[in-house]
Structures are given as C-alpha cells and as structure tokens.
Amino acid sequence: MTGNIDLLARAREGQIAAVARLLSIVENEEPEAAEIVRATHPDTGHATVVGITGPPGAGKSSLVSTLTAAFRARYPRVAVVAVDPSSPFTGGAILGDRIRMRERFLDEGVFIRSMANRGNSGGLARTTKRVVNLLDALGFDIILVETVGVGQEEIEVVRVVETVCLLTIPGMGDDIQAIKSGIMEIADVLVVNKADRPGADRAVKDFAQMMTLGTPRLDWKIPIVKTSATEGTGIDDLVAAIESHGKWARASGDARRRSLDAMRKEVETLLRERILRELAERVTDDHLDRAAARVADREVDPYAAVEELLA
Incomplete structure (x- = not known):
C-alpha cells in the first residue's frame, strides 16, 4: 500500500498522471482498488455532480464541452466522466469524448476521463460511481457525467449524480416518444x-404540457431550458437551473x-460480487459437472442441485 499512499498524495497535489492511474485502478477493479476506496471515502460528498443524458444525436458531448467551460469560469477544478460504448474487440471506449473535447485540454483546471460501459446497461459503466467518488475525494468542485445515448432505459445516472439534465432536440420526429417512460421520470432539468x-x-411547449400530466416531485418544478452548444446560448440559464x-x-x-439509494445499490453490488467470488472459490467446475x-x-432437480452446492 506504500506505493498507493504516495500515488494518492501526488493525486491530491493535482498531478494528472497520478489521478489517471488511481482512476484506472478503481475502474479496472485491480487488487488495490478496495484500499484506495477506503482511504478516500471519508473525503467524498463535497463536489457537485451533474449528469447529462438523453437519446443519441441530442448533442450531449458538445453541450458538456460548453458547460465545462462555463463551470470552469466559476470553479477552480472541473472533471468530466464521459461513458462511451465499448469496443466489441478491445473492451475500450469506442468514441473517446476526449477527442471531441480537445479544446479543453490546455486548461489545467479541467480533467476529462473516458470510460467504456463494457456492455453494462443503464448508460453507465458498473464502476462509474466509484470513479466519481474518487474525483470528488481528490478535490474537484464540479463533476459532469455524460452517459451513453442508449434510449429510455438509461436511468442508472440518477444513482450517481445530484442533478440529472435530460437533453432532446427539435425535429427528432416524436420528441416525447424519444424520451418517454423511465428516463423522463428521473429528469431534474x-x-x-x-x-x-x-x-x-x-x-x-410539448414538454411543459407533458409535465402537467405527471405527478409533481415534491415542490420542485422541473425547468425547461433552451440551449445551443455551438452558439453558446442558454448556457448561463442551464448553469443557474443546475445550481x-x-x-x-x-x-x-x-x-x-x-445518496442513500446510491450507497445501498453500491453496497448491494459489492456484496453480490463478494459472494460470487467466494462461491467460485468453493464450487469448482468438477462440482458443477457432477x-x-x-x-x-x-x-x-435443478433446485435441489443448487441447494446441495450451497451446502
């Protein structure tokens, strides 16, 4: 752990290479990941975490780039976690949002991380929450999480961020159809x-009418903000709505x-992983074959076979 303590110290000083290495350990669930999470978890809970989600073609990456610049003008350190589809060959991120956000590279106050979703449903990678928590612990003020554009079941982002921004664009055909069901219900902006x-x-107008049909969320009235990432209009209004x-x-x-819902999900996920690992160590291929x-x-019968294996 000595090497990781030094790595963590350098990451807290803002050394980009150290931050990237720590994120890789956690993202790839290397043996040291648990110790890093234990060492940094007490320092989490300070960053503002914002999710950007919506159907393909809504301009998420362009808006995230523009929004990053707007937040950077207000805060010292901004991080972007961009979740891309996985390559079927390498398992890595196919699109690489860092390429699409190349104009932010020269800003030392901005850190961009692309993650492959590795086939995980819900628009995020399985370890996205852990990566976000680590960036939070390392002192980033704002963390923007851009999800994969997979459609209406892309709802895992609500367990990772504080505010969910749901994007659409005019002229998509049936705009409401494009974002109906579960994903609409998690929108904060x-x-x-x-x-x-x-x-x-x-x-x-369509969205405003649509929201009158649903059950209001306590006393929060979901704002509708018009933006143009290419022209830079509406960005200040969006930042104000998020804040x-x-x-x-x-x-x-x-x-x-x-936060409680997210932590319950995280603990449940880790518990399942631990149980599966312990079972895999005790139940061999020979046991399964027999x-x-x-x-x-x-x-x-199959149920009795499982009971015997568990016993």
Whole structure:
C-alpha cells in the first residue's frame, strides 16, 4: 500500500498522471482498488455532480464541452466522466469524448476521463460511481457525467449524480416518444438543445404540457431550458437551473435520499460480487459437472442441485 499512499498524495497535489492511474485502478477493479476506496471515502460528498443524458444525436458531448467551460469560469477544478460504448474487440471506449473535447485540454483546471460501459446497461459503466467518488475525494468542485445515448432505459445516472439534465432536440420526429417512460421520470432539468433549429419553441411547449400530466416531485418544478452548444446560448440559464436544483435538493432532503439509494445499490453490488467470488472459490467446475450430470440423469432437480452446492 506504500506505493498507493504516495500515488494518492501526488493525486491530491493535482498531478494528472497520478489521478489517471488511481482512476484506472478503481475502474479496472485491480487488487488495490478496495484500499484506495477506503482511504478516500471519508473525503467524498463535497463536489457537485451533474449528469447529462438523453437519446443519441441530442448533442450531449458538445453541450458538456460548453458547460465545462462555463463551470470552469466559476470553479477552480472541473472533471468530466464521459461513458462511451465499448469496443466489441478491445473492451475500450469506442468514441473517446476526449477527442471531441480537445479544446479543453490546455486548461489545467479541467480533467476529462473516458470510460467504456463494457456492455453494462443503464448508460453507465458498473464502476462509474466509484470513479466519481474518487474525483470528488481528490478535490474537484464540479463533476459532469455524460452517459451513453442508449434510449429510455438509461436511468442508472440518477444513482450517481445530484442533478440529472435530460437533453432532446427539435425535429427528432416524436420528441416525447424519444424520451418517454423511465428516463423522463428521473429528469431534474429538461434541456432543449440545438435550440437554433426550427421547432424549439414547440418542443418546449410539448414538454411543459407533458409535465402537467405527471405527478409533481415534491415542490420542485422541473425547468425547461433552451440551449445551443455551438452558439453558446442558454448556457448561463442551464448553469443557474443546475445550481438552483442542487440547493433545493440539499434543503429538501432529496439529495440525502438519492445518496442513500446510491450507497445501498453500491453496497448491494459489492456484496453480490463478494459472494460470487467466494462461491467460485468453493464450487469448482468438477462440482458443477457432477451436479449437472445428476440433474441430467433425473437423480435430482435443478433446485435441489443448487441447494446441495450451497451446502
């Protein structure tokens, strides 16, 4: 652990290479990951964490780049965690948002991390929460999490961030159909991006009408913000909406509720992983083969075979 203590110290000093190495250990679940999480967990809970989600083509990466610049003008350190689809060959991130955000590289106050979702459903990688917590512990003020554009089931982001910004754009056809169901229910801020296109006002009206049909979330009225990442319009309004939701969430207890839900999910995930590892150590392939043969020979049923293996 001595080497990791030195690595952690250098990361806390702001050395980019050390930050990147620590993130790789946690993301790849290397043997040292647990010790790093233990050492940094007490320092978490200070950063503002914002999720940017929505259907493919909504302009998430462009908006994240522009939003990063806006937050950077207000805060010393901003981090971006961009989750991309996995390559079917290497398992790495296919698109690499760092390429699309190359104009932010020269800013020492901005750190960008691309993560492969590794086939995980929900728009995020399985270890995204751990990566975000580590960046939080290392002193980043704002952390932007951009999800994979996978559609209406992309709801895991709500367990990772404090504020969820849901993007759409005018002219997608049936705008409401594109983001219906689960993903609509987790939105804290609705963003009509590429608002310089025709139909932006109509999209805003459609969303406003749609929200009157649902059950309001306590006393938070979801704002609808028009933005254009390419022209830089509406960005200040979006930042204000995000900051307003953050203040409400902390005051109302919604942030605490979301944090508890996220931690329960994280503990449950780690518990499952631990149980599976211990079972894998005790139940060998020979055990499974013998159990399968007994089931095939009708000596026992599958449920009884599992009970025997667990015993």
